Amino acid sequence: MPDPARAAVLRDAIGLGAAVGLYGVAFGAAAAAAGLDAWQALVMSLLMFTGASQFALVGVLGSGGSALAAAGSALLLGTRNTVYGVRLVPLLRPRGVVRRMGTAHWVIDETTAMAVAAPETRLARVAFLATGASVYVLWNATTVVGALGSAALGETAQAALDAVVPAAFLALLWPRLRRPFAEPAVQRRVALGGAVVALALTPFVPAGVQVIAAVVAVALAGRPRPRAEAAA
Amino acid sequence: MSDDTLWVLVVGASLGCYLLKLAGLSVPAPWVEQPWVARVVDFVPAALLAALVAVQAATADQRLVIDGRLAGLSVAALALALRAPFIVVLVLAGGTGAVVHLLA
Numbered sequence: 436m437p438d439p440a441r442a443a444v445l446r447d448a449i450g451l452g453a454a455v456g457l458y459g460v461a462f463g464a465a466a467a468a469a470g471l472d473a474w475q476a477l478v479m480s481l482l483m484f485t486g487a488s489q490f491a492l493v494g495v496l497g498s499g500g501s502a503l504a505a506a507g508s509a510l511l512l513g514t515r516n517t518v519y520g521v522r523l524v525p526l527l528r529p530r531g532v533v534r535r536m537g538t539a540h541w542v543i544d545e546t547t548a549m550a551v552a553a554p555e556t557r558l559a560r561v562a563f564l565a566t567g568a569s570v571y572v573l574w575n576a577t578t579v580v581g582a583l584g585s586a587a588l589g590e591t592a593q594a595a596l597d598a599v600v601p602a603a604f605l606a607l608l609w610p611r612l613r614r615p616f617a618e619p620a621v622q623r624r625v626a627l628g629g630a631v632v633a634l635a636l637t638p639f640v641p642a643g644v645q646v647i648a649a650v651v652a653v654a655l656a657g658r659p660r661p662r663a664e665a666a667a
Numbered sequence: 668m669s670d671d672t673l674w675v676l677v678v679g680a681s682l683g684c685y686l687l688k689l690a691g692l693s694v695p696a697p698w699v700e701q702p703w704v705a706r707v708v709d710f711v712p713a714a715l716l717a718a719l720v721a722v723q724a725a726t727a728d729q730r731l732v733i734d735g736r737l738a739g740l741s742v743a744a745l746a747l748a749l750r751a752p753f754i755v756v757l758v759l760a761g762g763t764g765a766v767v768h769l770l771a
Contacts, residue, residue, distance in 0.1 A: 457754050470668065475677050482681035485688075487712060492680055494719045498726060502672055506680040508719075511711055513684040518708050520691015521699045529692060539689040591765050598739025598764025599757050601724035605740060606756050608716040609747045622713045629714030630721035637726045649718035650711055657710060658703075 440554050444562045451545050452569030455486070456577040461603040462489055463581020468596055469497035473582040480578040484571065485543050487607060488512040491646075494604065500643015507647050519547040526550050526559040541567030628653045735767030 459480065466476035471493060479489050488509035495505040520542050527550065529535040541563070549562040585596055611622045629649040636645035691699065724740040725731055739760035746756045 454753070457757075461757060471673060471677070472670075475673055479677050479681060482678065483684045485684050487716070488680070488684050491715060491719060492676070494723055496668070496676075498722050499728065502668065502676040506676055506683065508715060509680045510683050510687065511715055513687040515708055515712065516684070516688040517691040517694075518699055518705070520688055521694075521696045524692055524696070535692050536689060539692050540685060542688040542691060591768050594735055594768030595761035595765035598736045598767075599761040601720050601736055601740045602743035602757055602760030604716055604720045604723060605743050606747060606753050608713065608720060611713050611716075617709065622710065625710045626713040626717035629717040633718035634721050634725060634731065637722065637731065638729055642722075642729060646715065646718045646722055650714045653714040654707055654711065657706065 440558060441561060444549070444553060444558050445565050448549060448562065448565035448569045451549065451566055452573040455545060455570045456573035458486055458603070458607075459574045459577030460581035460584070461599065462486065462493070462574075463578040463583070464585040464596055465490060465497065465581075465600045465603065466493045466578075467582045467585040468593075468600060469493040471496070471582070473579060473586070476578050476582040477575065480575045483509070484540060484574070485513055485516055486574070487515075487544075490604060490607065494600070495643040495646055497600065498642050498646075500646070501641060504641070504643030504647055508643070508650075511647070511650060515544070516542050519543070523547060523550060523563070526553075526556060527563055538563075541571065543567075543570070545570050625653050625657065628656065735764040735771070738767050739763040 462480070463473075463476050466479065466489075467473070471479075476493075479492070483489050483492075491508040491512050492505045495508050496502075520539065523538075523542060527538060529538040546563050546566045549566040550559040553559040553562040588596060608626060610616055611619070612626060613619050616622065629652075632649040632652045633645045636648055640648060720740070724736045725733065727734075739762075742763045743756050743760040746759050751759070
């Protein structure tokens with residue numbers, strides 16, 4: 436039975452998987468630059484499967500941070516997915532422990548966006564599963580490509596890779612600073628604050644700690660005040 | 668950092684991230700839908716990613732360093748402002764880093 440809405444959802448899911456695949460190459464390369472071998476990079480993509488946290492972990496490691504600081508920044512970014520899960524429950528209605536545990540693994544930015552944006556509730560589950568499958572396969576495949584590819588690099592190519600890693604982080608950050616993202620002006624102030632605090636602390640605290648300290652400082656500066664504001 | 672430590676980190680942090688996902692599907696919605704939780708979750712990524720950009724681009728061994736990475740980042744920012752696709756942004760940043768390395 437031809438179903439144009441369903442076909443459009445599937446097409447978008449595959450397109451999104453291909454786009455995310457590019458980030459997978461960048462992640463694999465960043466993981467290699469941070470000292471992880473290809474197996475460790477792949478296991479992260481298979482088990483953690485949440486891009487920003489994976490980038491944060493290898494980013495902190497790459498700048499010489501401790502394992503604790505690396506894990507801490509990955510978990511900080513992973514809290515997003517908790518909120519996504521709450522939004523997804525009424526759409527996906529995962530029944531039973533097994534289905535819930537399976538669903539949880541694919542709760543990420545892309546699957547949530549696609550499920551929430553699905554034109555009908557019945558398509559939300561299709562959107563979630565198709566996007567999850569597409570992103571999962573391509574993210575893991577391209578992680579391996581990036582991890583193995585960067586191992587074959589010479590000195591100049593290594594300098595190029597060193598410049599690619601912060602650029603990839605900037606590309607992750609960029610959409611948050613502009614419309615239609617909620618409150619882009621506040622996001623820009625938060626981002627600037629995070630960067631300034633991290634750079635200012637760099638000479639004084641162990642590597643990696645300045646990143647988490649920057650987040651804590653910004654969160655304290657923006658702590659709840661008695662004023663009503665529309666939540667995004 | 669030893670290989671064992673790396674493996675513990677990789678698997679442990681992965682498990683933690685998975686439990687955060689599972690919690691969203693399992694805890695009562697009102698626990699998570701507090702206004703302050705929403706604020707923190709909305710803004711933590713910007714602070715964390717910006718901190719990582721700064722540290723990755725401009726520090727080495729606990730010192731502030733200006734080299735090809737910062738040049739590459741500037742080019743990347745320009746490309747992003749011009750709405751260049753992700754892959755173009757990375758290639759331009761990498762190319763800039765390589766050129767600065769060759770000239771330096």
